Amino acid sequence: MNAISASLTDSATMLRRNLRHTTRNPLALFNAVIMPIVLMFLMVYVLGDAFSVGVNYADYATPGLIMTTICYGISPTAIAVNSDMTTGFINRLRVMRISRAAVLNAHVIVTMLRSLVAITVIIGVALLMGFRPQAGFLQWLGVIGIIALTVLAIGWLTVAFGLAAKTPETAGLAAVPLMLLPFLSSAFVPADKMGPGARQFAEYQPFTSIIETLRGLLTGTPSTSSTITAIAWCAGLALIGYLWARKSFTKRG
Secondary structure, eight states: OOOHHHHHHHHHHHHHHHHHHHHHTTHHHHHHHHHHHHHHIIIIIIIGGGGSSSSSSHHHHHHHHHHHHHTTTTTHHHHHHHHHHHHTTTHHHSSSSSOOOHHHHHHHHHHHHHHHHHHHHHHHHHHTTTOOOOHHHHHHHHHHHHHHHHHHHEEEEEEEEHHHOOHHHHHHTTTTTHHHHGTTTSSOOOOSSSOOHHOOOOOOOOSHHHHHHHHHHHHHOOOOHHHHHHHHHHHHHHHHEEEEEEEHHHHOO
């Protein structure tokens, strides 16, 4: 067995372990879904009429709620990664012939699977609340691709946060800035309607380009420039998270 196949086999083993932990802790998936649903009801039914966005507000807000769902689902990953490091699980693996990278890969994959399930639920609720996407088949493929890239990037950043934290509690808190970023983007109100400072930050932070790409694809009016920018941000964040995670893992492992 060569190194690549061994790493894949080890990753599958770690993935099964993490999936079992997830099924035994459905609260993690519940938390990732319930808060975005509450936000959806709040934004669409309570505050939506206060915003002038030029379109049905459910159509406008759903891409932002997809991003919010991704961000609200990352805290369990940071805590789980840190727990593996601080409870001695990684030390026990030292005496076994298992790929160190498999541990990190499994956490990222589980994060992606959990996020995709939560996003599917959120889109279903959005449809019940008036969301009417105009995307064709290829545009839906684009939506899925952008979501997958985003979850991959945020997943690696979350793993890095978990490895860098000293305790599981601080690991959970380390994910809070990512959870807040959608509110400082064009998720719920156009950036050009924000005040000075907030407007510039919202226009140039990474989540805005990702949200605008999803919005364009879902409404059937994709933008090449925002798509390229979103892909570049996802690739850059994924690379930063991966390199940071590997460095922290090697240092602490």
